[in-house]
Amino acid sequence: MKMENIHLTEEYVKVWNCKGYKPFMVKDSRGNLLVSGRTMYKFGIPYVTIIGGLGGPGISDYSEKLLKEILNRYRVRKLVIYDFHERPILEKYGFRKYIDYTFIIDISNINELWKKLNKKNRNAIRFAEKSGVYFEALEKLEQINEIYHLFIEQAKRWNFKIPRKDYFENIWKEMKVKRKSRIFCGEFKG
Structure with missing residues (x-):
């Protein structure tokens, strides 16, 4: 049974709010929260297979200049990124697409x-x-x-x-x- 991604539950947000963690909820271009079956990316860096954390910016379109600025701000603030909308420009910067689901098993x-x-x-x-x-x-x-x-x-x-x-x-x-x-x-x- 496909369920909501457990990373976006209220409890998970509370966990990430403790002592300065920075949660970001994922939204589409109309402001709707995306919960399950999202298109996600991971960095093409050795030993890093999945980017953890909670979400990313909900922006409807990415120019290369805007993408560089977003990534730089995340790097400076040492934030972890995932949950970008699918954009071809992201692959140029080492992101790879994968589909993420959370399953609950009895x-x-x-x-x-x-x-x-x-x-x-x-x-x-x-x-x-x-x-x-x-x-x-x-x-x-x-x-x-x-x-x-x-x-x-x-x-x-x-x-x-x-x-x-x-x-x-x-x-x-x-x-x-x-x-x-x-x-x-x-x-x-x-």
Whole structure:
């Protein structure tokens, strides 16, 4: 079932509003909010596959001069960009188009979910289990502190930016309480 993109829920905006994060809601040229099935772009930079953040400017048309100005302002303010309207000029600057959807999957019956996976995915899961990889939902806010330093190390190694720790704490407070989201941690026991 295709649902609203969870990145645009009210709770997500509250999370991004904490301590100076800059949310932008995506609008079309008539001012209508775009929620699901949007055309999005990602930078053609090594190790950066998806641009995170919340939205971008709702402008109906881009001249090259205007696009350069927008990108420069985002760079100076260290804002993260996605959700531009599809414009051919963007590809000149290393953006690539992809379609983004959020799906909500009922996992109450793990056996039924397992049957729906293709053979390649089932084998990958079995291999990960045999190799000592497992995932568990974080049950306490304090567990975020335990894993955040690992996230920082990974970000340094792969040269990408991560949100501050209070971002994850706010996800916990806003979404966990309303049972809309959970944070999972993968661990290797080998």
